[in-house]
Amino acid sequence: GENVEQHPSTLSVQEGDSAVIKCTYSDSASNYFPWYKQELGKGPQLIIDIRSNVGEKKDQRIAVTLNKTAKHFSLHITETQPEDSAVYFCAASKGTYKYIFGTGTRLKVLA
């Protein structure tokens, strides 16, 4: 069936270092790939997304890359700060009602 694998499940980085989270999807018809950040006790919030006609997208310290051939996409956070500590989810959609979410990555930024 359709699924999205996300790695790693936990990630600890020193403040100022970069963090990379990777996701692999199974359905080649997927065309929309959002990333959500979930802080403790809150709902997920979209931080960046990418569509299948684009290979890379950047927003300040956050970037997402997409490799359609390999069916994987990655979130890159540069110059990490303590407020980046949260759980990050990737997802994939093929333009229907269905979003398949990854299992989440808990990022800890150590001061």
Place this chain on the structure above:
Amino acid sequence: NAGVTQTPKFQVLKTGQSMTLQCAQDMNHEYMSWYRQDPGMGLRLIHYSVGAGITDQGEVPNGYNVSRSTTEDFPLRLLSAAPSQTSVYFCASSYMVGSYEQYFGPGTRLTVT
């Protein structure tokens, strides 16, 4: 603009009890959905709606009921609570079904004993 609101924030039920989780949005979004979040399993879709009067099942619909009488509201009913329904529930909305940003509510933490 309050976005997506959910009530209650916390709830404890006994097995067999029923209850309704409330969800409302003030963004005039057509698409609304309910997810449950369990440790190590990400978010799983329970039910969704593409407009008032239209609802359909997601991947884990058993034990839950929904209705959509207005654009704004999308309540989730637990018919006869079971311990397996202990979870955190999130309501989400987006402009339309498809490749659009979903806005999530703050969640309801439900415990069934």
